[in-house]
Amino acid sequence: MIQADNLRIALASRPEGRPSPQSFRLEHAAIPTISDGQVLLRILYLSLDPYMRGRMSAAKSYAAPTEVGAVMEGGTVAEVIESRDPAFKPGDIVLSHSGWQTYAAADATQLRKLDPARAPVTTALGVLGMPGFTAYAGLLTIGQPKPGETVVVAAASGPVGSAVGQIARIKGARAVGIAGGPEKCALVRDSFGFDAVVDHRDPDMAGKLAAACPDGIDVYFENVGGHVWDAVFPLLNSFARIPVCGLVAQYNATGAFPGPDRLPVLMRQVLSKSLTIRGFIQREFIAQAPAFREEMAGWIATGAVKYKEDIVDGLENAPEAFIGLLEGRNFGKLIVKL
Template structure:
C-alpha cells in the first residue's frame, strides 16, 4: 500500500500541576508496517479519560508512566487497513489500545472486533467500554447497593458517574448525583433520571447535599475527592461502602495538601461506622465482562440506561480537550474523532 503519514501526539514534558499544551508535541511519522500476527489500523476514535493524567507523571502507580517522546496512551476504535492475522480482514472495526495517533500496528490477539450494526462504535469507548464497566463492576462488587438505600456519585454527568446512578436506580436504590453547573445538573436529573442532583459550585453545596440525603448515604462512589468528599463524609451511614474510582480534584496538585491532617478523623469513622473504603482498577474484575456486556446492552435497549457523548473533531485538538476534561469542561464521555 502507499506509505501514508502517521499523525501522532507524544508526551513532550512532564507537567507540574495543570498540564499545558506545551507538554504535548504533534509529530508526523511514517505509517508502521504490520508483522506476522499483526494488523495495521487507521484510528477512527480516541477515548480521553482522567487516568491519563497519572500516566504523564513519574509517581509510582498501578501502571508505568508514558515515557518522554512516547505516544500518549489511550483506548481507540479503529478500522483494519491491512491484516496479517487470520481473525481480521481489511474493513473490520476493532477496539484497540493504540493511543493518540492516526495509524498503528497491533497484535491481533489484543484486539476485539466490533459490530457496527449492534451499537454505535463510539460506545465501545464509553458506556459499553471501560467507563461503563468501571461503573458496573465498582458499584455492584464494592458498593453492593440494596433497594431503598441512598447512592451518591460525583461527576454524575460523566460516563462513569451517569452509569453508576442509573444502575443504582435499576437495582432499586435512590440515586443522588453531584455535577457542576445547572445545565449538567438538569440533564442528570431529567435525562439520566437521578432522584436528586446537587451543583457542587453552589455556595451552600454541603447543606443542599445533606437535605437531599435525609436518611444518610449508604454508598458513595468516589470520582472526585476534595470538597465533595468533605461534604459526603459526615453523611455516611454505618456500614457505608465507598468504591474509590478516581480523585480528579487532586490530579493536578503538587506538593503537600493544605489544611490539617484529616486522617485521624477519617480512620476513627472507618472504625466506629464500620466503613468499607476500597480503591479499584476495573481490570481487577475482568471475569465480570460477559455479564456486563449482556446486562448493559439490555438496559440500553430497554431504555433503562442512557448515555451522552462529547465528541471533538481532530487529533490535534486532543491536548486542549484533555486539559479541559480535568477541569470539568466536557459534557459526557469525551471522545476525539481522529
C-alpha cells in the first residue's frame, strides 16, 4: 500500500561540532514520478554510517557535501513499487542509494537486485554491503595480513571493525580489537572470536593494549583516531601497514586540535620504521566487489564471520540514532527500519 506522501529528512543546517536534532528537518513531499529507465522505490531499511557526518559539512572532501535543504543521503534496501525498466518488476527487493526518505525514484542502472532467500536483506547494508566490503578491501589490499602477524582494529564491535578482525583470523593473523565498554568488549571477544580486546575507556588503555600485543602491531586498521591512535602508535612494528578508513573521534571537532605539533614525530617513525599509511575510500576497489560478495557469503554460511545489527524503528528516529552513532551508542550495524 502506498501512503499519501513521501516522508523525508533533509539537512536543515550545517552543524558546528556535534549535530543536534535541529540539524535535521522532517518534511512531507509528493511521491516522485518516474520516467523511462527508472523505478519507483518504497524504502524498507536505511543505513546510518559515520561518513554521513562529513557530508553535513561544507569542508572539501572526497565527495560533494549534502546541500542545506536536500535529503540526507544514505544506502537503502527498497521494494520496487512501479517499474519502467524491463530489468525490474514490482515486488523486487533492491539495494539503492536513496537516502533518508520513504519513497524514491531511481535509475535502474544504479540498482542491484537482492535475493531474500540467500541472506537477510539487511545484510546488504552491513556485512554483505559497504561496511563489509570496506573491511575486506582495506584489510586485504592495504593491510595484507600474514599468518602469525598481529592485526589491531579500532571500533571493533562495529560493522567494519568486526569484519576486519574476523577476516584477519581467517587469514591466519592474530586479531586484537579495541571497543568501548564491557558489553561491546564481550561481543568482540565471545561472539566475533577476537584473540584479545581492550576497552578504550579503561584509564590504562595504552598499557592494556601493549600487554595484548607483546610482539607489537603489524597491521592497524584505523577507524577512530584520537587517543586510540596515540596508544597504537608506539607499538607499530617496522613495515607496519595502516589502512585509514575513518577518524570518527575527530568528526565533531571544531577549530585547531590541541597540543603540540606531532607531525615531525609521526614522519620520523614513518621513515625509520618504513610504515605504510594509506587512506582509502572503498569505491577505489570496486572491481573486487564480486569476489567479496562470494567470499563473504561463504564465510557467513560456515560461521567463520558473524555479525550484529542494531535496528531502530521509524524514519523520524533516524536523527537521534545518527547522533548516537557518532558517540558510540549503537551496538552493531545501525539500520533504520521504515
